[in-house]
Amino acid sequence: MVDIQGAKFPGYGRCIYCGATNPLKDEHIIPFSLVGKAVIAAASCGDCEKITSDLDGYLARQIFREYRAHVGMKSRRTHTGGETGGFDALFVGLFWTGTD
Numbered sequence: 514m515v516d517i518q519g520a521k522f523p524g525y526g527r528c529i530y531c532g533a534t535n536p537l538k539d540e541h542i543i544p545f546s547l548v549g550k551a552v553i554a555a556a557s558c559g560d561c562e563k564i565t566s567d568l569d570g571y572l573a574r575q576i577f578r579e580y581r582a583h584v585g586m587k588s589r590r591t592h593t594g595g596e597t598g599g600f601d602a603l604f605v606g607l608f609w610t611g612t613d
């Protein structure tokens with residue numbers, strides 16, 4: 514198995530979810546909330562980042578909460594107390610329509 518933690522892969526010049534071109538943000542391959550540190554550079558637009566961040570937050574708080582507590586994963590919290598997390602490409606397979 515290849516360890517890609519901390520790696521930054523080049524983007525595609527457009528959002529990997531909707532195809533928008535600007536502005537683009539880095540996308541975690543594995544959610545930051547699950548200690549993912551590898552990213553695809555400039556890979557998601559603000560609208561898609563909001564959707565995936567919401568999903569990532571939900572998964573971290575609801576689905577993986579006990580696991581994260583069990584293994585001692587730390588939260589990343591904003592000044593408003595909300596948990597943040599970049600959209601992650603782990604879920605691309607769930608939403609990818611196969612059209613390009």
Ligand SMILES: [Zn+2]
Pocket residue numbers: 528529530531532533557558559560561562
């Ligand atoms: Zn997008």
